[in-house]
Amino acid sequence: MKLTKRLEKIASLVSDNVKVADIGTDHGYIPVYLLKEDKIKSAILADINKGPLNNAREEIKKMGLENLTDLRLGSGVSVLKTNEVDEIIIAGMGGVLISEIIEDGLDVCKSCDKLILQPMQAPEELRKYLLNNNFEIIDEHMVNEDFRIYEIIEARYNPKFKNNPEEIYLELPKQLIDRKEPLMKIIILKKIKECNSILEKIGNSNGKSVEERISYLNSRKNKLETLIREMEE
Numbered sequence: 495m496k497l498t499k500r501l502e503k504i505a506s507l508v509s510d511n512v513k514v515a516d517i518g519t520d521h522g523y524i525p526v527y528l529l530k531e532d533k534i535k536s537a538i539l540a541d542i543n544k545g546p547l548n549n550a551r552e553e554i555k556k557m558g559l560e561n562l563t564d565l566r567l568g569s570g571v572s573v574l575k576t577n578e579v580d581e582i583i584i585a586g587m588g589g590v591l592i593s594e595i596i597e598d599g600l601d602v603c604k605s606c607d608k609l610i611l612q613p614m615q616a617p618e619e620l621r622k623y624l625l626n627n628n629f630e631i632i633d634e635h636m637v638n639e640d641f642r643i644y645e646i647i648e649a650r651y652n653p654k655f656k657n658n659p660e661e662i663y664l665e666l667p668k669q670l671i672d673r674k675e676p677l678m679k680i681i682i683l684k685k686i687k688e689c690n691s692i693l694e695k696i697g698n699s700n701g702k703s704v705e706e707r708i709s710y711l712n713s714r715k716n717k718l719e720t721l722i723r724e725m726e727e
């Protein structure tokens with residue numbers, strides 16, 4: 495079974511020999527792949543919608559994995575009991591929805607060893623939620639598929655963990671800048687281009703709110719350029 499680069503990267507972050515839940519599983523490709531590879535003990539595949547869960551059911555049947563899987567219909571991690579799984583995957587949804595799913599099932603998420611999260615939008619909102627709620631971001635990853643860059647966050651609950659990063663690092667994780675992740679450089683350059691394009695459009699307009707906007711954009715651009723220099727050192 496061949497996974498796409500995004501799904502393959504998510505699957506590679508699951509530890510060996512664990513019980514996994516895949517929330518919003520849809521096709522069920524990640525847990526099916528992990529079971530086929532003998533990497534995990536068992537999997538719970540959950541989805542809020544019947545159609546996607548039926549897709550997963552078909553895939554499990556095709557691969558003969560009925561004994562190692564459990565299919566659950568419901569929202570977020572409400573389908574799980576505390577300590578029922580070791581690791582939870584929540585991928586392919588918006589960052590805000592992922593943070594709401596964690597918030598709604600806080601005890602379950604705190605009880606597991608690792609959350610593997612792949613937000614499609616607003617990753618900075620998800621990071622903000624995690625860090626404000628004592629979830630430690632263990633690591634960050636990026637993967638390029640079909641001209642799109644996907645961000646993947648590994649996190650776990652750690653009541654002793656304190657981190658209050660600068661706003662810019664919620665958008666552009668420091669781990670990836672320190673590691674000089676090439677895809678991060680592409681994202682930063684794109685954000686600089688966006689700043690320049692807005693500054694050009696604002697042009698010679700004036701007024702207090704315009705001045706404030708120009709000042710914000712210039713300061714943001716400076717920060718982004720500093721990050722690029724750091725990555726090139």
Ligand SMILES: C[S@@+](CC[C@H](N)C(=O)[O-])C[C@H]1O[C@@H](n2cnc3c(N)ncnc32)[C@H](O)[C@@H]1O
Pocket residue numbers: 517518519520521540541542543546568569570571584585586587595
């Ligand atoms: C775009 S698909 C992502 C599928 C797969 N996880 C992936 O990354 O390729 C999003 C899936 O999440 C499901 N979903 C959306 N909100 C959900 C929720 N609150 N709880 C569980 N599943 C949800 C949808 O039904 C859909 O199957």
